[in-house]
Structures are given as structure tokens and as C-alpha cells.
Amino acid sequence: MSVFGLKLEHLSFGYGADPVLKDVSFTVERGNFCALLGPNGAGKTSLFSLLTRLATTSTGRIEIAGIDLGTSPRAALARMGIVFQQMTLDLDLTVRRNLSYYAALRGLSGRDAERRIDAALERLELGEKSSVRARDLNGGHRRRTEIARCLLHDPEILLLDEPTVGLDPASRAAITDHVHRLCADEALTVLWATHLVDEVRAEDDLVILHRGGVLAHDTARRIAGGQTVEKVFLDMTAVTS
Numbered sequence: 001m002s003v004f005g006l007k008l009e010h011l012s013f014g015y016g017a018d019p020v021l022k023d024v025s026f027t028v029e030r031g032n033f034c035a036l037l038g039p040n041g042a043g044k045t046s047l048f049s050l051l052t053r054l055a056t057t058s059t060g061r062i063e064i065a066g067i068d069l070g071t072s073p074r075a076a077l078a079r080m081g082i083v084f085q086q087m088t089l090d091l092d093l094t095v096r097r098n099l100s101y102y103a104a105l106r107g108l109s110g111r112d113a114e115r116r117i118d119a120a121l122e123r124l125e126l127g128e129k130s131s132v133r134a135r136d137l138n139g140g141h142r143r144r145t146e147i148a149r150c151l152l153h154d155p156e157i158l159l160l161d162e163p164t165v166g167l168d169p170a171s172r173a174a175i176t177d178h179v180h181r182l183c184a185d186e187a188l189t190v191l192w193a194t195h196l197v198d199e200v201r202a203e204d205d206l207v208i209l210h211r212g213g214v215l216a217h218d219t220a221r222r223i224a225g226g227q228t229v230e231k232v233f234l235d236m237t238a239v240t241s
């Protein structure tokens with residue numbers, strides 16, 4: 001197993017002539033929670049598109065759990081679980097059905113799939129929601145269902161693109177707690193894109209992205225340097241406006 005959960009080297013990318021990512025490099029060690037913090041338009045979703053191969057670029061290199069995404073995309077993507085910004089559950093299906101369809105897509109079936117589904121539901125404290133249709137869940141439980149679903153194939157890396165957008169404070173706190181626990185208990189490596197400063201904890205890794213460039217990468221505590229992350233973030237992103 002790789003020491004580095006995630007390694008990005010010199011990534012540049014644009015949709016047209018103008019670059020939206022400029023020479024982005026950073027690593028996230030295995031088992032760390034890394035917040036990718038940037039204002040709207042910073043390039044977070046574009047970076048996620050490169051990490052998930054929805055977009056490609058000829059510059060730079062991405063390594064997922066020690067596997068080169070450019071040369072071994074299938075193997076690298078198999079190590080990853082992804083929660084996109086837009087909800088992707090089938091609202092007419094129960095929580096369990098949503099998970100079992102995904103398991104089948106990943107080639108899992110029978111007792112093995114059932115065992116993994118039970119374990120994932122338990123990890124996200126969703127056991128009692130198992131028979132509830134996704135349509136009847138609140139936003140927080142829908143998100144937790146998506147996180148449970150992306151754990152079924154035992155990924156080493158989790159990518160979450162602004163997973164708490166639109167949720168109330170209690171649901172946001174529950175989801176950030178759950179995902180931090182996955183890092184601590186199971187050495188999952190997490191990249192969590194957000195523009196919400198209050199989701200960043202002092203011990204988290206923090207990458208500040210602004211206008212496609214990395215302005216800072218360290219623990220949040222060191223980047224804050226005795227101030228609040230919010231103050232430093234606002235100062236950094238204002239200076240370069």
C-alpha cells in the first residue's frame with residue numbers, strides 16, 4: 001500500500017485558451033483528511049474532473065494510492081470512492097437498493113455484497129434507514145447514503161466535492177464527523193472540496209486554491225499561524241483579487 005494516498009504533480013488545465021488550473025502540485029498522505037478550500041470558481045470541480053478522468057490533461061501527473069492515473073486509469077479509479085457535488089441517488093429506490101445496484105455495477109453480488117452493504121450502512125449510522133426510499137430521506141441522510149455507497153468496494157481514497165452544500169448545520173457536522181472518523185479508524189485518504197472555512201479543523205491538511213493556483217498547503221493550524229483559518233483565507237484570496 002502506498003505511503004502517499006494522493007499525489008498531484010504540475011497539473012495544468014483549461015477548457016479553452018484560458019487556464020483554470022495552473023501548475024497544481026500537492027500530496028496527501030495515506031489516512032489524512034485534506035480540505036481543498038477555494039472560493040467559487042477557484043478550480044476545485046475542475047481538479048476533481050481530472051482526478052476522476054471526466055477530463056484529461058497532457059501536463060502533469062496524478063498518482064492514486066501509488067498507481068499512475070494516466071497510464072493505469074482502471075486500476076487507479078478502482079481505488080477511489082467519489083461523491084459528486086450533485087446528488088446521484090435514485091430517489092425511487094430504498095437506501096439498500098441504491099447500494100445494491102452500485103455493488104452490482106462494481107461486480108459485487110450475493111453474500112459478499114450484502115455483508116459490505118450492512119457494514120457501510122453501519123459505518124454511516126444508516127441501519128434504520130435501510131428500507132426508506134431515498135425520496136423520503138432528508139438531505140443529510142441522502143449524503144450519508146452516497147458516502148456509504150462509495151465505500152462498498154473498499155476504496156483507499158475518497159473524493160468529496162462540496163458534500164455539505166445545502167445542508168443544515170447539524171447535518172453538515174454529522175457528515176464531517178463521519179468522514180473524519182473514516183480517516184482515523186480506517187486510514188482512508190480524503191480530499192474534501194469546500195468553500196466553507198468552518199468545515200476545516202486545525203489538524204486537517206489544508207490546500208488553499210485560488211484562481212487555479214495553490215496558495216498554501218500545510219496543516220490548517222500552521223497555515224492559520226495563530227489567527228483563524230477564515231482570516232488567513234480571506235486575506236490570501238483578497239490580496240490576489
Ligand SMILES: Nc1ncnc2c1ncn2[C@@H]1O[C@H](COP(=O)(O)OP(=O)(O)OP(=O)(O)O)[C@@H](O)[C@H]1O
Binds near residue numbers: 020041042045047
Ligand atoms: N465546462 C466548462 N467550460 C468552460 N469553463 C468552465 C467549465 N467548468 C468550469 N469552468 C470555469 O472554470 C473555472 C473554475 O471552475 P470550477 O467549477 O472548477 O471551480 P470551483 O472552485 O469548483 O467553483 P464552485 O465552487 O463555484 O463550483 C471557472 O472560471 C469556471 O467558470
